[in-house]
Amino acid sequence: MRSSPVLLACLLMTALIISGFQIGPTRAQSGGAMDLVNCLDQERQIVRRSRADQCSGRVVSDAEAKRVRQQRRAYIAESLEAESDATIIGKRLTSIGAGFFVDRRGSIVTNAHVVKGCSELAITSPNGSMSRVKLVATQPSRDLALLSSDLKPTTVAEIARKPDLAGSELFIVGYPNQGLPPLIPLLTEGMLTDGMPSQASGRGRSPLSFKAALRPGNSGGPVLNRAGQVIGVVFAAVDTSTIYKEQGRIIRDRGVAIPSPMLGEFLASQGVSADFKPASTQRYESDRLLKAAKDYVIRVECWN
Numbered sequence: 001m002r003s004s005p006v007l008l009a010c011l012l013m014t015a016l017i018i019s020g021f022q023i024g025p026t027r028a029q030s031g032g033a034m035d036l037v038n039c040l041d042q043e044r045q046i047v048r049r050s051r052a053d054q055c056s057g058r059v060v061s062d063a064e065a066k067r068v069r070q071q072r073r074a075y076i077a078e079s080l081e082a083e084s085d086a087t088i089i090g091k092r093l094t095s096i097g098a099g100f101f102v103d104r105r106g107s108i109v110t111n112a113h114v115v116k117g118c119s120e121l122a123i124t125s126p127n128g129s130m131s132r133v134k135l136v137a138t139q140p141s142r143d144l145a146l147l148s149s150d151l152k153p154t155t156v157a158e159i160a161r162k163p164d165l166a167g168s169e170l171f172i173v174g175y176p177n178q179g180l181p182p183l184i185p186l187l188t189e190g191m192l193t194d195g196m197p198s199q200a201s202g203r204g205r206s207p208l209s210f211k212a213a214l215r216p217g218n219s220g221g222p223v224l225n226r227a228g229q230v231i232g233v234v235f236a237a238v239d240t241s242t243i244y245k246e247q248g249r250i251i252r253d254r255g256v257a258i259p260s261p262m263l264g265e266f267l268a269s270q271g272v273s274a275d276f277k278p279a280s281t282q283r284y285e286s287d288r289l290l291k292a293a294k295d296y297v298i299r300v301e302c303w304n
Contacts, residue, residue, distance in 0.1 A: 174221030
């Protein structure tokens with residue numbers, strides 16, 4: 001039996017629809033809200049594929065996304081694969097934090113809570129060498145501690161006399177836990193913010209508030225500006241659950257730091273002459289900032 005032309009036309013149209021062809025003008029497949037893009041979270045330096053209208057970061061090219069992913073993997077792999085057999089006989093490593101050299105006599109700044117309750121203190125440099133250190137002084141009200149070591153660093157932190165303004169980029173160098181305690185410092189990007197939740201305001205006169213992804217191991221590390229100058233010392237991440245209970249606000253990735261003027265007062269009270277400079281207008285890429293910081297940032301270890 002022969003099919004009519006009308007029936008054949010209907011069958012042909014059905015086949016085209018099922019196979020995904022469109023009849024008539026087609027819409028462009030790029031630039032729409034439903035398209036998947038490379039969305040860069042600049043604070044975490046993580047790239048995710050997401051819909052264009054759901055990207056809260058910056059849309060980057062495939063080439064830049066590949067570069068960011070490779071850089072992140074390299075940072076973490078280098079940190080976790082670094083070798084160190086250093087131990088303190090009869091003691092157990094109970095916690096780690098970060099610290100940094102502030103003079104060439106071997107003076108180190110970290111947080112008071114990082115060294116609290118430790119029967120022995122040690123530092124490990126990015127090359128894996130360990131050295132015991134002594135606790136010189138603490139100021140619990142500002143969560144600052146001063147350590148002394150026998151090391152004589154050739155490079156020390158340059159400290160800005162005043163922090164940058166809210167909205168400025170910042171860079172945190174420390175030892176954030178990646179499942180294992182890292183042995184070399186990692187860099188985390190963030191931004192200074194206005195104001196500060198009341199939950200974080202008890203440890204100093206005017207702590208810096210910033211937005212960045214903090215983890216255990218960042219405490220005591222320097223907060224850097226784009227010029228690589230220290231503008232503060234990390235001391236806490238905001239307790240998001242407490243803030244929500246008290247204020248009904250959801251706050252993510254918020255931290256606080258002791259600003260450089262308060263650090264200067266603490267060091268002066270201990271007779272430490274650090275390298276304080278006016279805020280610089282230089283702007284360096286994050287790779288260069290981390291490379292320079294590895295010369296003066298160390299891992300602070302608590303042994304018990």
